[in-house]
Amino acid sequence: MTDSSSAPGQNPPMLDISVPHSARVWNYWLGGKDNYPVDREIGDQVMAMFPDITRLARADRAFLGRAVRYLAGEAGIRQFLDVGTGLPTADNTHQVAQAIAPESRIVYVDNDPLVLVQPAPCSPARPRAPATISTPTCATPARSWPKLPGRWTSAGLSR
Numbered sequence: 001m002t003d004s005s006s007a008p009g010q011n012p013p014m015l016d017i018s019v020p021h022s023a024r025v026w027n028y029w030l031g032g033k034d035n036y037p038v039d040r041e042i043g044d045q046v047m048a049m050f051p052d053i054t055r056l057a058r059a060d061r062a063f064l065g066r067a068v069r070y071l072a073g074e075a076g077i078r079q080f081l082d083v084g085t086g087l088p089t090a091d092n093t094h095q096v097a098q099a100i101a102p103e104s105r106i107v108y109v110d111n112d113p114l115v116l117v118q119p120a121p122c123s124p125a126r127p128r129a130p131a132t133i134s135t136p137t138c139a140t141p142a143r144s145w146p147k148l149p150g151r152w153t154s155a156g157l158s159r
């Protein structure tokens with residue numbers, strides 16, 4: 001699979017559909033459309049070895065939806081930082097949160113620049129939504145991204 005990591009500020013990579021990519025394989029397991037034959041081929045190979053992978057991916061996604069629904073509803077949260085967004089699919093964080101609280105603000109973060117070249121999950125159909133959806137999958141991410149003081153890793157915020 002590709003490792004398309006690049007430093008912040010670099011140009012987004014060209015979409016290379018000649019080699020599989022982990023985010024697109026995940027999208028395939030979720031039943032999304034942002035994947036190509038090469039991704040489906042390796043996705044099928046993994047499924048042959050680990051048949052539960054699609055169930056696991058969908059359960060993971062369903063958990064995200066339940067968590068955001070709870071946070072936006074019962075817990076009254078209005079700001080969300082979605083780290084490891086992946087490719088847009090059904091029930092993206094802003095859709096779930098804003099269905100409950102339209103004023104919710106969501107920042108999407110992903111360290112994989114591939115998501116830059118895929119269709120944006122934030123729709124111009126909601127241009128006046130109070131949420132400023134800053135996402136690596138928007139066409140103009142650099143202008144809409146807040147100035148983060150560092151970069152999130154699994155170990156926390158590094159500066």
Ligand SMILES: C[S@@+](CC[C@H](N)C(=O)[O-])C[C@H]1O[C@@H](n2cnc3c(N)ncnc32)[C@H](O)[C@@H]1O
Nearest residue numbers: 023026061084085086109110111112152153154
């Ligand atoms: C398995 S996908 C999950 C996608 C989505 N959150 C979902 O639930 O369907 C994991 C994503 O996390 C991203 N990721 C992994 N490590 C990261 C990091 N340190 N910072 C930001 N994104 C990261 C990957 O690029 C990938 O897109």
